[in-house]
Amino acid sequence: MPLKSLERYNPRVEEPRWQKAWDDAKSFEVASDDPRERYYVLEMFPYPSGRIHIGHVRNYAMGDVIARYQRARGKNVLHPMGWDAFGLPAENAAKQTGSHPKEWTYANIATMKRQLKSMGLSFDWSREFATCDVEYYQRQQKLFLDFLKAGLVTRKKSKVNWDPVDETVLANEQVIDGRGWRSGAIVEQRELTQWFLKISDYSEDLLSAIDGLDGWPDKVRVMQRNWIGKSEGLRLLFELLPSDKTAATSIDVFTTRPDTIFGAGFIALSPDHPLSTELAKSDPDLTEFIAEFHRQGTATEAIEKAEKRGYFTGLTVRHPVKPGQTLPVYVANFVLMEYGTGAIFGCAAHDQRDLDFARKYDLAVIPVVLPDGADPKTFDIGAEAYTGPGRIFNSAFLDGLEVEDAKRKIAAHFGILRVDGRPQGTIETQYRLRDWGISRQRYWGCPIPVIHCEVCGTLPVPDRDLPVELPDDVTFDRPGNPLDHHPNWKHVDCPQCGRKARRETDTMDTFVDSSWYFARFTAPHAEPPTVPPIADSWLPVDQYIGGVEHAILHLLYSRFFARAMHKTGHLGMDEPFRGMFTQGMVVHETYRDNAGEWLFPSEVDLEGMGETRRAKNASTGAPVEIGSIEKMSKSKRNVVDPDEIVRTYGADCARWFMLSDSPPERDVQWTEAGIEGASRFQQRVWKLVHETLAFAASPAGSSTEAEILAIRKLTHRTVKAVGDNIEGLRFNSAVAQIYELTNALTKFAATLETVPSTAGAAELRASIETLIVLIAPMMPHLGESAWQALGKPGLAADARWPAVDADLLVDDTVAIAVQVNGKLRGELTLPKAAARELVEKEALSLEAVARMLDGKAPKKIIIVPDRIVNVVV
RNA sequence: GCGGGCGUGAUGGAAUGGUAGACAUACGGGACUUAAAAUCCCGGGGAGGUAUCUCCGUGUGGGUUCAAGUCCCACCGCCCGCACCA
Secondary structure, eight states: OOOOTTOOOOHHHHHHHHHHHHHTTTTTTOTOOOEEEEEEEEEOOOSSSSSSOOOOOOHHHHHEEEEEHHHHHTEEEEEOOOOOOSSSSHHHHHHHHHHHHHHHHHHHHHHHHHHHHHHTTTOOOOOOBBBTTOOOOOOOOHOOOHHHHOOOOEEEEEEEEETTTEEEEEEEGEETEEETTTTBOOOEEEEEEEEEEOOOGGHHHHHHHHHHHHHTOOOHHHHHHHHHOOEEEEEEEEBOBBBBBOOEEEEEEEESGGGGGGOOOOOEOOTTTTHHHHTTTTHHHHHHHHHHHHHOOOOOHHHHHOOOOOEEEEEEEESSSSOEEEEEEEEEEOOOOOSSTSEEEGGGOOOOOHHHHHHHHHHHOOOOOEOTTTOOOTTOOOSSSSSSOOOEEEEETTOBBHHHHHHHHHHHHHHEEEETEEEEEEEEEEESSOOEEEEOOOOOOOBBBEETTTTEEEEEEEEEEOOOOOOOOOOOSSOOOHHHHHHTTTEEEEETTSEEEEEEOOOOOOHHHSSHHHHHTSTTTOOOOOOOHHHHHOBBSSSEEEEEEGTTHHHHHHHHOOOHHHHTTTSSSSSSSSBBBEEEEEEEEEEEEEEOOOOOOOGEEOOOOOGOOOOEEEETEEEHHHHHEEEEOTTTOOOOOHHHHHHHOHHHHHHHHEEEEETTSSSSEEHHHHHHHHHHHHHHHHHHHHHHHHHHTTTTOOOHHHHHHHHHHHHHHHHHHHHHHHHHTTTHHHHHHHHHHHHHHHHHHHHHHSSSEEEHHHHHHHHHHHHHHHHTTTSHHHHHHHHHHTTTTSSSGGGGOOOOOGGGGGGSOOOOOOOTEEEEEEEEEEEOOOOOOHHHHHHHHSHHHHHTTHHHOSSSEEEEEETTEEEEE
16 A cells, blocks of 8 residues: 555644644643642753753653653653743843843743753643742742741851852852863852851751752762762871960861871871961961962862872971870971861871872881781882771880771770860761852842841841842942842832841852742742642652752752752752653764864765765765764854754654753763664654555455464554663663554554555554554654554543553464573473473473583483573583 | 763664664765655664675683673773761
8 A cells, every 4th residue: 555645744733733732722731739649850940041952852752752751651741841930141131231121031032942842842831930030039039038047057257169260159069170160260269258057057958868868860869879978087186395385275176087196196286277387477488388279279189199289387296195296387288277277187007198298398107007917017008098997006006906996995985084164075067068159149030038238137028029120220330239230129128127227139059940830840930949749759869860960969958958848848848859860962063174263063065884884074075073972062153053953853753852862961962973873763653554554445355363463462562672671760771662563553654565565554553553642752743644644532641541451472383492501502382381391392302402412311401491591411 | 089880883862691783863875856854765883995704803811611791800981979077
């Protein structure tokens, strides 16, 4: 039944038609009073930078497959979308083009929403919001005030990371290799009074709960563990010998190796240590040393490898366990004020940094841990410190103990002693995690709802005065915070005494906005930030999908926020995301001409393959160099425009290709051939559907029972496999299964053409209908068009996932591989669960096996039922 | 330096310890066509000139096992994260 006259499937016509049908039917709007089992799938919402890029397409295609699949499984699926809409780019655009951040942002949202709609994503648009909507950020202000009341917010003067390009403060998490995460500028240190969220209150909880996040990638869990950075050790007081340089009587030190105390050779203070600062006042050389340290900036790789340098303060402390001995006190450039107490004791023999330092300043190197098997008389430290296990020696009452036992014993020892009336040593847990500084000196963010009164101090804005709304009339003609420059916005009356007071002009870090949006989606129009019973009925998010670049920042903040919202009664749970998935990037080849100019893929013609593959400029014919495959970026022009892809191939093909080519956690390379393959498949399915319809009208004939059964079995197996693969997020494997079924059905249709059969045609039709339901989550528009062509009622979007007949998943005959000494020599087709004797007999009677045996009797025969026989000779 | 991951045809990649290379892409051959595109069919890890068949083959070298891409040890290479955390 050739269908030469069949028109090609035309996505440009079909796709908008179905998008409208879904809209009209409100297919994807969900109600919270629906009694069915709930499923919440969420993709990280985008920043409205201007246009959707192909990475978004991949992210949302994955989420959409899950949403549509779970819907087909009969669940009430929440699949919302919104906009992470505050942030610096809007202000930068304002500076560059004179646009207003608000207009710029909402215009971008409009564009991107149109683009997303053209992708046919099953979002519940009725729940859409942008974080810059007053309706959203006013609830965020409410949360802030509740956090403030609950003691989860502090205001303190602190050294902050200052981004000189963006002219704002950055959180530690936002400093990458000493540079601003967005601007790339080298970050400077400044002292400012800042608002902090006390995430460190939850250090232990955030850490220990990671163990329970088994729906998260290990990689992300490890990163979060490392970021929180727990270590247990001893806080130890060293008594200072009296000096006219300072009134201080002791130095507080944190160590994880108290067992090496007998090997202590010096004390080192951070240049930022209060004692260092005090001493510097009367010591110009130390002042210079500290200034030099600050000039070096913060942690970059170069600094990391920088030489250990120190400055002797002239102070000495008593050695706490060696009566009569003292240790010199240095200020050293490798000691961080941010960790522990900002002071350490140096044990050169068992810490590499301390050893480097000791060698440079000719300080004592006293080994106190003896590796197993080493001779205490000859054991010596060369250029490398010994940090391994062993027995303690040279250490009086610790001698002979293992490292861990020695730690316990010395902790007990110092727990009894007193310095300045305090225990000399206390066991303490330290975390690397710092409180989250959220103050930003920017306009386009959520205003911090606080008022500063000279008399009453710092006061929260009363709930009744919310929202604290951003003024529209701001200018961007000078550096700094436009809110601060605004003529009257910050001038308010004190809510307590009524005197003139000043509004806080800092706005919140935009990571605050994204730390609770998933909760707001559960009741986006409610008066309070969340409606706890509703939020709790949806949360935690069953499957969250986004880029690994948020593995620490956003995911950690959100986990903290859930806890803080729990504490303040806005949520009933602590962990916001049950399942987390980090998808790979979309990458593309780069192209560069002789002048070194980057070219867009659309400007390049490619020919040849492998070694002979060449590229030239499509319009001029000039040679083009094919460069490395990299993450798509505007600067290297290795980008494709989703709009253009949708125009040329349709959204379904873009989605299909994004899902088919690589495992979702790995990078996928965008290729023209790949998207064309998707398009070919789309046409094949369309053709197959119409062939099926033609066969249904064909006269009776005979196809064999066996053929029909084989098709039915394959269909059921595929339904099972595709479902399993989607649930396991193995979209590429699901696609492969669909290809296999499609290929088999195409072949079957071809045999029907030569041997017509009513039963065969009916079987084909049933299988095709199933196939369409399997395809629909990935190519939803094609799914609808085919569904309609097949004359099925309603929308494919509402079709149920086909039921699997378990009996059809197993065969009554099985192919059993026959090996001799582990090497494949043949294959048997036997009834399922055949007796061992039969399997053995059949296997031995194979000619290839007999040949390998060469008349000898087998030593052993291993039989794995229904799978394999291994004859051992 | 520490931590995590990965290494399979020309390419992206499949493979509960049990028939390596599913599926796709690229390529080659054929059919259809005046021709091209599209479409359909066939082929394909390497070597032994073809088929049969044999040997080799999942980064390298060892090991465990009847059987290893898969598990263990060592090494090489690549990618990612953290980075003076005491």
